[in-house]
Amino acid sequence: MLDDTDRRILRQLLADPDADNATLADRAGVTAATLWRRLERLRERGVLRAVETRIDWRALGYAVEVSLRFTLDKTEPRAFDAFTAAARAVPEVTEIQTFLGSVDIRLSVIARDMAHWQQVYRDRILPLPHVTDIEPLMLVSTLKDSSELPL
Structure with missing residues (x-):
């Protein structure tokens, strides 16, 4: 279901959920356009459901x-x-x-x-x-x- 690129993107997203797309793309080793397409596909599949705020x-x-x-x-x-x-x-x-x-x-x-x-x-x-x-x-x-x- 997930390939290595999806896993890299998800790892970077988990490590720094506040990072902008350009930073996430750079850290995951993909272009901004590829990052956007991959994130959309992960949302459509239900892997990414929502952005969540955690309160201390x-x-x-x-x-x-x-x-x-x-x-x-x-x-x-x-x-x-x-x-x-x-x-x-x-x-x-x-x-x-x-x-x-x-x-x-x-x-x-x-x-x-x-x-x-x-x-x-x-x-x-x-x-x-x-x-x-x-x-x-x-x-x-x-x-x-x-x-x-x-x-």
Whole structure:
């Protein structure tokens, strides 16, 4: 599906997503016209879906990040839908993931400090519907955070 030129372009795009097309083309060893055609083809194929902005929540004053693993009530047919709808409405929830296994859903939650975390947990997390178990995991450090692929 991808040839060496596509891989070089994607590696350069991942390394410096803010680079202009002329710089990306130069770094990937292709002309600007070739780069443009290749990027368009990658978009048409669905390899490139969107340009994404990543916000550093810590730079905005959010010092606490907690991962919460939830097990939901399996006897309630609408538990999943009700839970995810309620979780989406919590502003401090930055990510919702679903799983197969003993954990049904994982939420990533941010807070400014421990007092804010306690407020969010008591007022917004504990009232989420159809929860049978919660396992909170407080983030201590991030050892790898990369969107790089083995291209």
